[in-house]
Amino acid sequence: MSNKVRVRFAPSPTGGLHLGGVRTVLYNYLFARHHGGEFVLRIEDTDQTRFVEGAEEYIYKCLEWCGLEPDESTKKGGPYAPYRQSERKHLYYQYAQQLVDKGYAYYAFDTPEELERRRSEMAKDGHAGTNFQYDATTRRQMRNSLSLSTAEVLELLDKNTPYVIRIKVPFGQTVTFTDMIRGEITFDTSLVDDKVLLKADGMPTYHLAVVVDDYLMKITHAFRGEEWLPSAPVHLLLWKYLGWEADMPQWAHLPLILKPDGNGKLSKRDGDRLGFPVFAMDWNDPKTGETTRGFKEIGFLPEAFVNMLAMLGWNPGKEQELFSLSELVQYFSIERVHKGGAKFDYEKAKWYNQQHIHHSSDEKLLPLVKPYIVAHAPAVDDTYLLKVIGLVKERCGLLPDFWEQGHFFFETPEIKELDAIKAKWDDNKRSFFNSWKENLSSVSDWEHTTIEQTFTDSLQQHGLKKGDIMLPLRIMLVGGKYGPGVFVIAEMIGKEETLKRIQNALSLL
Numbered sequence: 001m002s003n004k005v006r007v008r009f010a011p012s013p014t015g016g017l018h019l020g021g022v023r024t025v026l027y028n029y030l031f032a033r034h035h036g037g038e039f040v041l042r043i044e045d046t047d048q049t050r051f052v053e054g055a056e057e058y059i060y061k062c063l064e065w066c067g068l069e070p071d072e073s074t075k076k077g078g079p080y081a082p083y084r085q086s087e088r089k090h091l092y093y094q095y096a097q098q099l100v101d102k103g104y105a106y107y108a109f110d111t112p113e114e115l116e117r118r119r120s121e122m123a124k125d126g127h128a129g130t131n132f133q134y135d136a137t138t139r140r141q142m143r144n145s146l147s148l149s150t151a152e153v154l155e156l157l158d159k160n161t162p163y164v165i166r167i168k169v170p171f172g173q174t175v176t177f178t179d180m181i182r183g184e185i186t187f188d189t190s191l192v193d194d195k196v197l198l199k200a201d202g203m204p205t206y207h208l209a210v211v212v213d214d215y216l217m218k219i220t221h222a223f224r225g226e227e228w229l230p231s232a233p234v235h236l237l238l239w240k241y242l243g244w245e246a247d248m249p250q251w252a253h254l255p256l257i258l259k260p261d262g263n264g265k266l267s268k269r270d271g272d273r274l275g276f277p278v279f280a281m282d283w284n285d286p287k288t289g290e291t292t293r294g295f296k297e298i299g300f301l302p303e304a305f306v307n308m309l310a311m312l313g314w315n316p317g318k319e320q321e322l323f324s325l326s327e328l329v330q331y332f333s334i335e336r337v338h339k340g341g342a343k344f345d346y347e348k349a350k351w352y353n354q355q356h357i358h359h360s361s362d363e364k365l366l367p368l369v370k371p372y373i374v375a376h377a378p379a380v381d382d383t384y385l386l387k388v389i390g391l392v393k394e395r396c397g398l399l400p401d402f403w404e405q406g407h408f409f410f411e412t413p414e415i416k417e418l419d420a421i422k423a424k425w426d427d428n429k430r431s432f433f434n435s436w437k438e439n440l441s442s443v444s445d446w447e448h449t450t451i452e453q454t455f456t457d458s459l460q461q462h463g464l465k466k467g468d469i470m471l472p473l474r475i476m477l478v479g480g481k482y483g484p485g486v487f488v489i490a491e492m493i494g495k496e497e498t499l500k501r502i503q504n505a506l507s508l509l
């Protein structure tokens with residue numbers, strides 16, 4: 001095995017990229033960068049029945065958005081190209097045949113109908129619920145090169161009878177490997193079925209292709225979801241039977257991302273049900289025409305999304321929770337990835353986003369925030385918007401919040417909380433606002449300190465305290481009980497607009 005760390009993300013392009021998938025990319029990426037290694041993106045599209053138009057392109061877009069770009073891929077090329085398994089079809093047959101020649105695999109001629117019949121017979125025999133398994137206990141009763149005579153096999157091959165190649169999993173043995181996260185894991189081969197390695201159409205299955213490609217692409221470490229653990233014994237046997245054991249990558253099976261209540265794996269349906277995204281970006285399913293919302297479109301910054309994902313299953317071994325991608329590269333270690341599943345917490349995800357928004361420069365946020373503002377107020381000036389961003393960013397958890405939190409900088413708001421003013425309204429307060437308005441009209445340097453000075457002067461004249469007037473004033477200018485400092489708001493919206501809003505409110509009281 002070469003010393004250079006080489007990892008791979010090997011998605012099957014079958015639909016939207018679940019946050020668990022992005023986390024697998026992320027851990028691959030962090031590990032590779034931390035060790036000065038290479039990160040490969042390999043498209044595992046051997047199952048043509050699951051092919052989905054646009055899914056591959058979508059994966060690239062997600063990785064680009066997250067800033068996790070591979071060093072070698074179908075797009076970038078590289079020394080081990082092609083990186084799309086369907087384009088490597090010609091490579092796999094020889095390995096399957098090699099296994100047959102050595103007695104580790106065999107031809108199986110059973111038709112789909114025959115296999116189906118066996119399954120239903122099993123159910124009839126009172127074994128309902130037990131699935132028929134093609135393995136050491138049943139393979140002799142099936143139509144394959146182990147049960148048929150050589151002459152029969154040759155005749156079938158001669159007639160171009162379709163066949164698959166299956167691995168011959170031994171009965172009553174154990175296979176063991178050391179997972180980087182879970183330690184030593186042993187499997188009883190008696191429980192493993194004779195998986196198909198090469199399909200009738202000549203395409204390899206995932207099991208054969210993943211082993212062959214990890215070998216040919218000189219992968220040193222393979223990180224994949226925990227759901228692949230049951231496939232590990234088949235892969236271990238293949239590494240052994242192909243004579244490549246010494247080159248087998250070190251494996252790490254990453255913990256699942258769980259539903260918020262910890263009850264099972266987080267699915268797209270949970271997101272729909274609980275109102276949060278599960279995919280990295282919007283996914284338009286070409287089959288159903290349905291669009292599923294993504295973290296990007298819901299208003300997450302990629303660095304916040306990545307930071308949140310890094311912490312779902314890994315701990316940095318210190319208090320710090322906020323990390324940039326380069327800090328994650330610096331601190332990441334596979335030893336601190338947890339064995340147990342990580343519960344997804346959407347409120348916490350938004351907290352990461354709010355923190356990253358808060359710590360981003362106004363200039364960086366400008367192009368990200370602008371579309372959300374322009375959708376309501378098309379003629380927005382960048383210098384003005386930059387100031388608004390600086391004033392409201394600490395209150396924003398998601399990018400669309402910039403409009404919610406700052407709309408009154410761009411439009412005369414509807415006064416939603418008039419009742420809160422009315423509750424403590426009296427003639428003295430009305431008189432205060434009327435005389436303050438007069439004073440404001442003659443202010444020439446329209447600047448928050450001057451505005452506040454005239455305010456304090458008018459308060460004194462009316463024997464009022466700041467606390468008596470701040471809330472009504474805020475509601476008049478903003479429409480509700482939120483927003484940054486009122487005098488800064490007045491400065492930003494200008495004298496005419498400030499006077500207009502006060503007057504509007506007075507006429508309603």
Ligand code: GLU
Pocket residue numbers: 009010011012044206210223224225228
């Ligand atoms: N193609 C598999 C998937 O879709 C990859 C599993 C692996 O990384 O070995 O997740």
